[in-house]
Amino acid sequence: MIVDPIPNFRRIASEVWQPLTALFVWDCAVTITYYLLPFKAPELPLTIFGSALALFLGFRSNSAYQRWWEARTLWGAMINASRSLARATRNFMPDPDARDLKREIVKRQIAYVNALRCQLRRQPIGEDVTKFLTEEDKGKALARTNPANGLLDSTGRRIDIARRSGWIDTIQQTQMEALLVDIANAQGGMERIKNTPLPVQYRYLPTIFTHIFCIALPIGLVESLGFATPLGSTVAGLMFMAVLRIGDDLVDPFANTVHDNPLTAMCRTIEIDLLQSIGDPAPEPLKPVNGVLW
Numbered sequence: 001m002i003v004d005p006i007p008n009f010r011r012i013a014s015e016v017w018q019p020l021t022a023l024f025v026w027d028c029a030v031t032i033t034y035y036l037l038p039f040k041a042p043e044l045p046l047t048i049f050g051s052a053l054a055l056f057l058g059f060r061s062n063s064a065y066q067r068w069w070e071a072r073t074l075w076g077a078m079i080n081a082s083r084s085l086a087r088a089t090r091n092f093m094p095d096p097d098a099r100d101l102k103r104e105i106v107k108r109q110i111a112y113v114n115a116l117r118c119q120l121r122r123q124p125i126g127e128d129v130t131k132f133l134t135e136e137d138k139g140k141a142l143a144r145t146n147p148a149n150g151l152l153d154s155t156g157r158r159i160d161i162a163r164r165s166g167w168i169d170t171i172q173q174t175q176m177e178a179l180l181v182d183i184a185n186a187q188g189g190m191e192r193i194k195n196t197p198l199p200v201q202y203r204y205l206p207t208i209f210t211h212i213f214c215i216a217l218p219i220g221l222v223e224s225l226g227f228a229t230p231l232g233s234t235v236a237g238l239m240f241m242a243v244l245r246i247g248d249d250l251v252d253p254f255a256n257t258v259h260d261n262p263l264t265a266m267c268r269t270i271e272i273d274l275l276q277s278i279g280d281p282a283p284e285p286l287k288p289v290n291g292v293l294w
Contacts (some may be wrong), residue, residue: 015245016238023214023237027230031216034229046220047211050240053206054215057102057243060198060206064250071253071261074189080115081182082109082270086277088176092198098167101158106278107132108155110271115147117263120194120254128267146188156180194254203251210244213237262286262293 004186033039086106111132118125125147130138133151141150156177199205214237218237222229249259265286276281286293 016242019241020234020238021244023228023234023241026215027218027233030233031227031229034222046217047202048215049213050236051153053240054243056209057206057240057247059293060202061247061250062097063202063245064247067198067249068253068261070257071190071193074193075147075188075261075266076262078113078186079266079270079273081179081186082113083273085109085176085276086180086185086274088172088179090277092172093162093167093175095167098162098165101162101167103278104134105155105158106274108137108151108158110267110274111137112148112151112155112183113267113270115142115151116190117148117267119148120190121256121263123256152180152184152187191253193254194264198251206244206247210240213240258292264294 089102089105111129114129114132115125117123118129119261125142129142129147133141137154141147141154144150146151159168159173159180163170168176217237218229218233221233222287225232248255253261253288255261268283268286272282272285
C-alpha cells in the first residue's frame with residue numbers, strides 16, 4: 001500500500017507513460033490527417049458517450065474499492081481476534097504446568113496469520129511460518145490443501161487438550177472457540193474476495209468501451225479544437241484511462257502489488273503483540289520502503 005503523503009511522480013510516470021504516449025500519437029495522427037487530407041468529421045455524440053462511460057467506470061471503481069476496503073476491514077478483525085485469543089490464553093491458563101501449551105497456542109496463531117498471508121498472495125510458505133511450529137505441525141497442518149485452516153483446526157484441538165487437562169473449564173473453552181470462529185469467518189471472507197473476481201462484464205466491457213471512446217474522441221473534436229486536438233483529447237482520454245486503471249489496481253487487494261493491503265505489515269503487528277503478551281522479544285514494526293508498506 002502506498003503510504004507516502006507526497007506523490008511519487010516517478011512511479012506515476014512509469015504507470016501512465018505508455019497509455020499517454022499511445023493517446024498522444026493517435027491524436028497527432030488524426031490531427032495531421034485532418035489537415036493534410038481534409039475530411040468532414042462525423043457528428044459523434046461524444047457527450048452522451050462520455051457520460052455513459054463515466055457512469056460505467058464509476059460503478060466499476062466503486063465496486064473495486066469496496067472489495068479493497070472489505071479486505072482491510074477483515075484483516076482489522078483478524079488483528080483484534082488474534083490479540084483477544086492471546087489474552088484469553090494467557091489469563092485463562094495461569095497454571096505453570098500449562099506454560100508450554102499456552103506459548104504454543106500463541107505462537108501457532110502467529111504462524112497461522114503468516115500462512116494465510118502466503119495463501120492469499122499465492123506465495124510459498126516460508127520460515128516466517130515454520131519457525132513458530134513444531135516438527136509435527138510442519139508435516140501435518142502444512143501438508144493440507146488449506147494450511148492456514150489446518151493450523152486453526154490444530155489450535156482448536158490444543159484448546160480442547162487444555163480443557164481435558166483441567167487448565168480451563170467448559171465456559172472458558174467456549175469463549176476461546178468463539179474467537180476461533182471469528183478468525184475462521186474473517187479467513188472465509190478473505191478467501192471469497194480472492195477467489196471471486198468481478199463479473200466478466202465489469203472486467204472486459206469497461207476496457208473495450210474506454211479504448212473505443214479514446215479512439216473516437218479526437219475524430220469528433222478535431223474540427224472544433226484544430227491544432228489543440230492532441231492536447232485536449234489526450235488529457236480527456238487519460239482521465240478515463242486513469243479511472244479504468246484505478247479499478248484494475250484495487251480489484252484484488254491481495255495481489256502483492258504496491259496497491260494492495262499491507263498484509264506483511266499487519267502480520268508483523270500481530271507477531272509483535274502476541275510475542276510481547278507472553279514475554280518474548282519481538283521484532284521491530286515494518287517501515288515503508290520507498291513510500292510503500294508491504
